[in-house]
Amino acid sequence: MNNLRFENNTLYLLDQSLLPQEEVYITPKTKEDYYFAIKNLQVRGAPAIGIAAAFAMALVDEDKEELKKYLDSARPTAVNLSWATKRMLAAYKDGKDLIEEAKAIYDEDVEMCRKISEYGLSLLKDGYGILTHCNAGELATSRYGTGLGPLLLGKEKGYNFHVYTDETRPLLQGARLTSYELEKAGIDVTLICDSMASTVMKEGKINAVLVGADRIASNGDTANKIGTNTVAILANYYSIPFYVLAPTSSVDFSIEGGDDITIEERESEEIKEMFFKTPSALKETKCFNPAFDVTDSSLITAIITEKGIIRKPFKENLEKLK
Ligand code: MRU
Numbered sequence: 001m002n003n004l005r006f007e008n009n010t011l012y013l014l015d016q017s018l019l020p021q022e023e024v025y026i027t028p029k030t031k032e033d034y035y036f037a038i039k040n041l042q043v044r045g046a047p048a049i050g051i052a053a054a055f056a057m058a059l060v061d062e063d064k065e066e067l068k069k070y071l072d073s074a075r076p077t078a079v080n081l082s083w084a085t086k087r088m089l090a091a092y093k094d095g096k097d098l099i100e101e102a103k104a105i106y107d108e109d110v111e112m113c114r115k116i117s118e119y120g121l122s123l124l125k126d127g128y129g130i131l132t133h134c135n136a137g138e139l140a141t142s143r144y145g146t147g148l149g150p151l152l153l154g155k156e157k158g159y160n161f162h163v164y165t166d167e168t169r170p171l172l173q174g175a176r177l178t179s180y181e182l183e184k185a186g187i188d189v190t191l192i193c194d195s196m197a198s199t200v201m202k203e204g205k206i207n208a209v210l211v212g213a214d215r216i217a218s219n220g221d222t223a224n225k226i227g228t229n230t231v232a233i234l235a236n237y238y239s240i241p242f243y244v245l246a247p248t249s250s251v252d253f254s255i256e257g258g259d260d261i262t263i264e265e266r267e268s269e270e271i272k273e274m275f276f277k278t279p280s281a282l283k284e285t286k287c288f289n290p291a292f293d294v295t296d297s298s299l300i301t302a303i304i305t306e307k308g309i310i311r312k313p314f315k316e317n318l319e320k321l322k
Pocket of ligand 1: 041044045046049078080133134135137140141145146147173211212213214224225291
């Protein structure tokens with residue numbers, strides 16, 4: 001996919017806000033450019049924003065402590081952002097080559113995604129129907145993805161999956177990004193509105209749900225794209241395995257449970273105006289636009305990381321990752 005590319009001392013980012021209509025690369029230079037790109041989802045997905053921020057820490061010539069704080073404030077929920085900037089700050093204090101460190105974060109992400117994809121694929125059978133929400137594919141990472149990783153790896157190995165992707169209101173990552181990515185990879189994909197997930201489950205079309213995560217608490221509660229909790233509740237009702245796929249850098253051991261996760265709230269225009277020819281509601285109508293929700297760990301069948309498949313009890317088993 002080549003969504004994040006470092007060449008000639010420049011980071012090239014495939015502008016995800018323009019997909020799937022236009023494939024345009026942006027080249028952020030200043031700290032404001034990076035902040036804007038992260039805040040406005042030109043680069044998005046937990047691992048991908050971590051990688052972009054790591055290059056920002058290496059390439060922007062500013063006070064690194066201040067730069068870290070500024071970049072972290074662009075999006076508060078995904079822990080990978082502050083995880084990457086923290087690692088870059090430590091590398092700076094240790095006098096390491098920051099470009100090499102950012103490249104290492106990228107390379108490790110490729111390796112992590114590959115392992116997550118292998119573990120994830122071991123849980124799936126050829127011909128399975130899969131439901132996914134948001135975009136946890138290559139666009140959200142370096143390569144393969146997390147939630148979509150087993151599907152892309154499976155395609156390479158000759159598996160045929162039938163994927164249903166929720167459109168993922170209000171920013172349509174499922175419609176704009178997941179369907180684009182899977183079409184490009186030659187994987188059978190069907191787009192549905194978020195409200196149709198129960199119908200495809202009830203009709204027996206779904207064997208497993210695969211999603212990414214933005215932050216995982218010590219007890220296994222996970223923050224995911226808004227709407228994921230609804231999918232998890234439905235999957236449990238219909239006895240369909242609900243898998244969360246994420247690198248261990250998404251586990252935040254400093255928090256006990258989901259209530260401690262800061263949920264980003266975004267502008268009401270995203271609900272009422274974006275993607276509509278005319279606004280869908282009156283200007284004065286209030287909106288509530290949380291970008292993520294928390295899935296209770298009891299609803300999760302397994303958390304799939306690069307270090308293996310973590311099952312319940314999550315608290316004890318996540319602890320072993322330390
Ligand atoms: O708001 P976004 O598009 O950055 O949200 C992304 C997601 O919720 C992803 O599913 C998550 O970051 C996992 S990425 C592998």
